[in-house]
Amino acid sequence: MSEEEAEAMLLELKEKAELMVDLAYSSTLYDNKEIAKEVYELEDYIDKLHYELQKLAVEDSKKGELEVDETLAIIRLGNCSEIIADAAREIADVELRDIELHPVIKESILESDEVILKAEVKENSVLNGKKLGDIELATKTGMWVVAIKRGKKWIYGANKNTMIKKGDILFVKGPREGMKHFMALVEGKESEI
Amino acid sequence: MSEEEAEAMLLELKEKAELMVDLAYSSTLYDNKEIAKEVYELEDYIDKLHYELQKLAVEDSKKGELEVDETLAIIRLGNCSEIIADAAREIADVELRDIELHPVIKESILESDEVILKAEVKENSVLNGKKLGDIELATKTGMWVVAIKRGKKWIYGANKNTMIKKGDILFVKGPREGMKHFMALVEGKESEI
Numbered sequence: 001m002s003e004e005e006a007e008a009m010l011l012e013l014k015e016k017a018e019l020m021v022d023l024a025y026s027s028t029l030y031d032n033k034e035i036a037k038e039v040y041e042l043e044d045y046i047d048k049l050h051y052e053l054q055k056l057a058v059e060d061s062k063k064g065e066l067e068v069d070e071t072l073a074i075i076r077l078g079n080c081s082e083i084i085a086d087a088a089r090e091i092a093d094v095e096l097r098d099i100e101l102h103p104v105i106k107e108s109i110l111e112s113d114e115v116i117l118k119a120e121v122k123e124n125s126v127l128n129g130k131k132l133g134d135i136e137l138a139t140k141t142g143m144w145v146v147a148i149k150r151g152k153k154w155i156y157g158a159n160k161n162t163m164i165k166k167g168d169i170l171f172v173k174g175p176r177e178g179m180k181h182f183m184a185l186v187e188g189k190e191s192e193i
Numbered sequence: 194m195s196e197e198e199a200e201a202m203l204l205e206l207k208e209k210a211e212l213m214v215d216l217a218y219s220s221t222l223y224d225n226k227e228i229a230k231e232v233y234e235l236e237d238y239i240d241k242l243h244y245e246l247q248k249l250a251v252e253d254s255k256k257g258e259l260e261v262d263e264t265l266a267i268i269r270l271g272n273c274s275e276i277i278a279d280a281a282r283e284i285a286d287v288e289l290r291d292i293e294l295h296p297v298i299k300e301s302i303l304e305s306d307e308v309i310l311k312a313e314v315k316e317n318s319v320l321n322g323k324k325l326g327d328i329e330l331a332t333k334t335g336m337w338v339v340a341i342k343r344g345k346k347w348i349y350g351a352n353k354n355t356m357i358k359k360g361d362i363l364f365v366k367g368p369r370e371g372m373k374h375f376m377a378l379v380e381g382k383e384s385e386i
Contacts (some may be wrong), residue, residue: 001227007295007298008222008301011301011302011305014218014302014305015307018307021277028253051205066295067295069293070294071295072292073293073295073298074295076283076286077221077298080280080281081279081280083277083279083283087272087276087277088273090269091269091371094270099265100266101263101266102263103198109204112381113352113353136368136370138335138367138371139335139370139374140335141332141335142333142335143308144368159377174331177331178329178332
């Protein structure tokens with residue numbers, strides 16, 4: 001049923017756009033061009049998804065499955081995600097143009113109530129070999145995985161089935177108070193999650 | 194020192210813009226015009242802050258406190274927050290124009306890995322009478338407070354010093370897996386945070 005398809009697209013647009021903002025800030029804070037390039041690629045993907053969503057919403061309206069107002073609400077919400085994605089791309093651009101942020105700016109972003117951390121998973125970490133859904137990382141520590149670097153590979157938009165492995169470099173976002181507990185977990189200094 | 198002032202402004206812009214997106218989605222999901230109006234007011238505030246930031250960045254540059262590239266980076270990051278704030282306002286507009294979202298769209302947003310909940314704090318809840326910083330709500334449950342309705346008053350952008358009281362209506366954002374624990378805490382069914 002295409003109506004459900006439109007909603008799944010809308011949700012994906014929303015989630016991807018928000019991920020892009022987190023990735024974009026991560027790229028500038030940790031001076032990482034690979035993450036910045038991913039933001040660019042996601043932007044292309046979002047452009048296509050956005051077009052498909054608009055098309056589907058109007059088609060559904062024509063078929064009588066959506067009211068005019070509902071169709072416009074879908075289009076408007078889709079536009080907002082597209083705008084947020086564009087903003088994320090602008091942020092990533094700061095990194096790709098090799099503009100070095102002033103150290104005090106980086107600190108100020110890192111001093112926010114919500115921090116973005118980068119940390120390597122040690123072999124004796126409780127996270128090693130566990131799926132994100134099993135350890136409930138976000139629920140137990142407040143930290144969301146934004147990106148994972150595994151060897152040369154990158155994993156963006158991890159979900160509950162994503163397995164964490166030793167040597168993974170995690171980029172996470174979460175509350176300042178959760179930093180200590182999270183770092184102790186990835187470094188294997190604390191085993192209780 | 195004006196340089197630090199610019200960074201504090203940049204951080205405030207970033208945080209307020211992200212809060213606005215959460216508030217905007219909350220307003221459409223829970224059909225709440227008061228939250229939507231707050232998004233509008235924050236947008237006006239952000240416009241002013243954004244202008245002040247740009248002015249300060251250029252002034253700092255003139256004084257030799259910032260390099261040209263650094264000045265441009267500040268202006269660009271500030272622009273991005275302004276763009277995100279504009280997108281949030283568009284989302285809030287869906288609510289203010291009385292466009293009712295299709296129920297399946299609401300469900301699809303609520304079915305995201307990240308949920309927005311609305312819940313009333315019961316008298317016997319462990320949250321009652323505690324400061325957010327003391328209970329470390331975000332760290333322990335993954336849930337961030339987006340807005341609080343206390344009687345006729347609203348509290349937006351709560352911080353660690355914000356006291357939670359019985360009868361407060363909390364709008365929170367966090368991981369789907371954390372929903373149950375959070376609801377049990379506010380309803381006083383569970384006392385261990």
